[in-house]
Amino acid sequence: MDKQDIIDARKKAREGERIFYTSCPNNGCWDSACILKCHEKDGKLIAIEPDDSINAGMCREDVEWESIWRGMVQMRPCSMGHAWKEELYGETRLTHPMKRIGEKGPGKGYFVEIGWEEALDTIAEKMIEIKEKYGEFGIFHTQYGSFSKNGFPLAKWWPASFGFWGDHSTSGHTAGENFHLGFDLTKSMVSGASPALPGFEASDVFNSKLIIMWGMDPVVDWFGPTSYYMQLAHEYGCKTIVVDPRYTASCEVLADQWIPIRPGTDLAMLLAMAQVLFEEDLYDHDYVAEWVEPEGFKEWRAYCLGRGEDGIAKTPEWAEAICAVPAETIREFARLYGTTKPVHLQYFYSCAKRHLGEYSAAAAMLLQTMTGNLACPGGCQTGSALPTPGRIPTPFADFKQAPSDYTIPVLCNNNKLTETLACQKDYWEGRMSEEEFRHRIGAPTDDSPLPNIQMLIIENNYVNNHHDTNKRMEGFASTEFNWGFQWHKNQPSMEFCDIVLPSPVWQFEGMDQYMYGHQRFVSGPSGMRNYFVFSDAGCEYPGEVRSKEWVWTQIAKRLGVAEQYNPRMVDVEWEDWTAAQREIYKEAYEEWAEDKTGVLKRLGIDPKPWDEFVANPVVRIPIDTPYYPYKSCLEAGINPFQTESGKIEFVSSFVKKNDLTKTKWRGQFDPMPVWEPSYVEGDIATAAADGFYNPKASEYPLSLVTPVSVYRQHSSNDNNPLLREDCYRHGVWISGVDAKARGIKDGDVVRVYSETGEMELAAYVTNRMMPGTAAVHHGAWFQGGGKKTELNPYGMDMRGAPNILLDDVHLPNILGTLLTAGLVEVEKVADGDVEGYGPEAERSGMRGAATAIASREALGEKEAL
Template sequence: MRTAYPTARLRGSKQQKEESVDKQGIIDASRAKREGERIFYTSCPANGCWDSACVLKCHVKDNKLIAIEPDDSVNANDSREDCGWENIWKGNVQMRPCAMGHSWKKEIEAETRLLHPMKRVGEKGPGKGYFVQISWEEALDTIADKMKEIKAKYGPYGIFHSQYPSFEKNGFPLAAWWEAGFGAWGEHSTSGHAAGEMLHLGVDLTKVASGRSDASPGFEASDIFNSKLFIMWGMDPVVAWFGPTSYYMQLAHEYGCKTIVIDPRYTQSAEILADQWIPIRPGTDLAMMLAIAQVLYEEDLIDHKFVDEWVDKAGFEEWRAYVMGEGEDGIKKTPEWAAPICAVPAETIREFARLYGTTKPVHLQYFYSCAKRHMGDYSAIASMLLQSMTGNIACPGGCETGACLPTPGRVPAPRADWHRDPGNYKPPVLFNNNCLTEILACQKDYWEGRMSESEFRHRIGSPTNDSPLPNIQMIIFENNYGNNHSNVNKRFAGMASTEFNWGFQWHLNQPTAELCDIILPAPIWQLEGMDEYMYGHQRFVSGPNGMRNYFTFCGRGLDFPGEVRSKEWVWTEIAKRLGVADKYNPRMLDVDVDHWVDAQEAVYKEAFENWANNETIMAYLGYEKRPTWEEFNAHPVIRTEIDSPYYPFRTRIERGESPFETPSGKIEFSSNYVKTHDMTESRWRGQIEPMPVWSPSYVEGDIGSASNDGFYNPKVKKYPLSMVSPVSIYRQHSSNDNNPFMREDCYRHAVWISGVDAQARGIKDGDICRVYSDRGEVELTAYVTNRMMPGTAAVHHGAWFQTDGTPAECNTFGEDLRGTPNILLDDGHLPHILGALITAGLVEVEKLRDGDAEGFGNEAERGGMRGASVALNYRRSLGEGKE
């Protein structure tokens, strides 16, 4: 009997041939489609990505962005990570962008993209006025004239530039020559930890950031592999920490590092990484930490060698006495004492403390969210003291738990020289950078004699009693600055009250545009033109933290759309009108707008060639021959290997020098600075105890730690849910809230509420709810989930403030329809010290109506362009609906 195999083989051969032809046809068609395509590399250091400068491989054809690929600089033409365990230890990993990095195409081509200069007709503020298109000449002339007018009327401190005036810096580009503008102390992200770092560890991030101190408290990503136990306290790195550090945390867990998550939410990190999840009431972290310390003291789970060498003994004993009930209050801070406060069982707290105290090293990451609350400084301080008790604060695999990001750089990058004059004006530091809202709210009362100078200084965090005082009448916006801080109603009212504001915006319907008299179309930095970036970054961008063993060059991308122009061109044109352009930008003084990007690129090429001619740098990086500019642009990621990773304070510790610049030169469990200074007359302008205690002496009553946003505040009777505002994997602060890829296709913005709390309020998943506090209200759909512990709620950070235009009680501009949590949050601190940016508060949620096709399934329409003010302004900006 004949077999059928030969026939089958013939049939298969013919089929394979046809498939081969088809495959080749597909390849040929794809190749033809990509003829004329150009590839350039750039980075994506937009708002919020402080751990990395991810690498984007961009494909462009006919000035259109065709595709964005991940970094392929380790494995050429391949984004996989298969370089081996040893290489991963050395930091040889590719800097792959997240979903937001891949979504920029939708930002560039957005229907709401601002493409022309626009002037407001009518008053500033949501629901008021509208925009009309104007020429660049009119925009620049008006801006320059108004700058001169406001400086003449109010002096040099009447103009505020919003681009990150933190770490005592001033963002106003023309300050040094036009002699105006001012800076601020403090910053946003680590603001809740700053008091602990300075008062108990003696760490001044301003000095670290400026290179004046090498007591850097950060760690490099691969140091996580040295840890035996990883504690994520209020931390969700899978979602909230973009870049390699999050990736290394996941790798460490896979390779056996035990992980515990402490959080009121069952986060993605808890689901993916945690061996144990411990839910805790928001704002009660300090109680649990005091109980952990009590167990450590009682069972002698202390690293005595470290404590003897690096800890001030008097303060160590003082805090021990308080924790053990030998202090004034006589209360022993046992797990049984803490359990009813923080809703964590006493047995869990005790066993956690024992595991923590008997494991070494431990990476206890007490993250920003927990500390950025009213009096959250105390829990941040306590986390640092726990790490000090156990010797985990300054060792391989350990963590300082405050500003964990700053580390020394490893790769010297080129630096373009624009031949700028150094200037003679040094902008003074006038306030705490989280107190801008307060300045705008009360400056008129001070300058018109209704508020004392002392009270004004206290409200704004004036650094000294001799510091000049601001009278802000012009705000220059570089981003969506109005939207992103607490107490939005108060903030917008203050920003709308100034004489003249202007700034750069991406979208016509950005909330901050509503606060401007003139808005200028902003380039998307990483993809259009060749402008510098914030904090002195040029186009040679290094990962700012976590993994600083590389830099990438952000090459020339797309041409500007519409009438979008380089920001550097704009500032140079304004400088010409102010008479300082020859000092601000002498190399570009006579370059016309059509050749601007060419001239910028020439300066960067010069900088690269000077760098490549440095034989010492070339030898350090392992180059056998000097790379050309063309070769560099083809592969613009420069990387060196990490020999052994940086851990907190490593530079000082290994030299045998103290990194702790306190009065005693050691870690102070009880701050000697606080004991010897009137803190109300310091730049902190408020009260704080010398050591973290549960019941501060300046809190009235006997309700315990009565913070403005905690369960033990009397207003919890009216607003019984403790709301947190976590960041999302789909937002960089508020960037991408208008991006269809990030809003409609993958993300549901809602108020998270537990099943228990939802049932008590008659709320079902998808229902439309009113979420309100004593500061404002917002309309949101409900996400009913047991990922939230009872008594809590969550609204993710990043949504744009857009209203129905109908003012009401607590709603200066109307109810928010899009869902910013910042409208619900208080910004008050006093009598406690100033400094922390508040990101949590007390709210109530009530059902408005059942979820339906319009309300639940159409977020973009309900909370996007439907807001009366924004929709009207948008139509008017296009020439429709003018009155």
């Protein structure tokens, strides 16, 4: 076969294919709405290309500087975006409704296929039954259970479920933002009740003279344009410093300097930096005079300089003994920081989401304040740092849902679902006081209703992805009836469903809305908001997979609220479902394109006819000047800092005046960031249960961190064969020093254990880890194929899901933070070349108990069970 024959054969293979565009803004891609150019043939996805909606045929690196600065660049997907085909057509893909026979939990039952009518009838009957027995708060819908809302789609007309306060990603920063800056992410990003938006657009990093990535690894964990622009800024001469216990990919690619630090000791270093800035008078006097409440500033200054109650100056020498960073390094780093402006100091989620991490997160915000870098071009608010204003009004598809005055009440903190399930029975059966129950779950008020959850509607891998997985699984198994949508037969959360429905992969299959209220006209919530993409109908649903909106409509019919929930689609047959949804989106686009207000014309947008638009469905405008934190407020003369004083408060007046144990926080907190909390008897060791100085470190001497991976969006793609082992080696990272002391060599099978669980996985021995530290990447799926013990009721984890090693204890400190760190020990189990271990065993998925699946035909007499 010659060259032309090959070309002709490839052309023939592509005959009849269709190109459509979509986006995959799964949670984990906060600032991106990457654009995927997809090829479909015979109803199946056959290829994915990167964005070509602008600068087609050009390398991004060859785009002129003006276009880069103004955000006129391609929005290319990462490795996961390109790997979706293997996720869609994996051997373990769930394609039929299933019913569980036996108890919930791994190894305690099996599933049989059932029809849609049986599944939907049973679900509706159980929803009615649970609500009648336990009230509307006996049902909890796991999807979007944060930001003071809940995603149960029928609640407006069939009241049930409840909301959570708080969130997951930025939870460690929430207290600092609330108490010191007067900022509430829910009000700004979700409800729109506050105009204060503390995010930044990607190109604003070009205004920075110094970028500090504290616990941040944007090359890996900040998908989308922000990481790309940080790389460009570094190439153009912006100095970059990384503070992290690991030598990360961002250290290798971006850093001019890496400062390794003991995990959990960040606050000591931040206090020492503040001490240098105060002692050497390197803070921004003008900014402090304008924006900072003066008495609290004086009090924190006295604390840092050793003139407070404890009399200890928080010098670099003091901090060196705690965080293992040389005093000289801390002092010179502080001087560089204090004499450079503007500085983009991004104190990232990993450092804040641990015991007492709220203090260090607040300290980082105060450092940015005292240096005048909190709200300026090139600066960073260093908290949530997410929301920015949209630049283009997007079309809105009106499905004509009926109005409702019902508001889902908020009952507890979103990171306390595990605790709610663990202790609700004791409360309702009289073994726990109401005060204690409210205390444990973060009830927002003393008169808010209390939950008695007996049905969990599980729409994601919710069991797997939070701290203390063993305790969480026990709670999920304790309810009367659970159901939900899952993607794979071996997905951990499926084990806790009584009925499981096959979930579509919504960016490729059908026309359902995206998460967090996105319709099919998708833009990122921050990072770069000068464009949107229409995610068109893509591939056919495999097997018996159905649209989620179709499923909810069928349930709504059985509950008598379908005409209110989805009136325009209620009588549409399944075969016509996607086409009918698409027509409503077409209608929305054409109404938008009429531009009745003239806003599109003013923005320079000339809408194309629908058929031309869907051929290249991206609307993009150039950015004039990039958004920086609080820019919209400052330019409009609006004070963004809604504290009691109207200033940034280094000592929080709210904390000083309120007993936080009587508020939603349900714990104690000091009014300013301090190394030793006033409410802790003894020293910080008693409070920081995940730190080197806690007494239990004698038994669990390694400080575990759980970074994300470039191959996982939380736990999405852990089952993807293209990403699982061929290009990503999942294991416990351990330093050469710690490995040698334990007789461990690279590739050996080891046991990693803590107070809450244990696992077996391979060791990755590397000097990229600071001694005394271990890392297991977030996102692996629990596979309980190991020995069952009291500590591991579902078996030792044989895959390496790190949340099984982490506790969920907050008290006496305030509630709210999703914990991502802990103390562990590692010991050798076997050499890496022992049969049954190693890459082949992991790749095949044979190590670990898979869900028992049976068809009706194969069961025979067992079906009667």
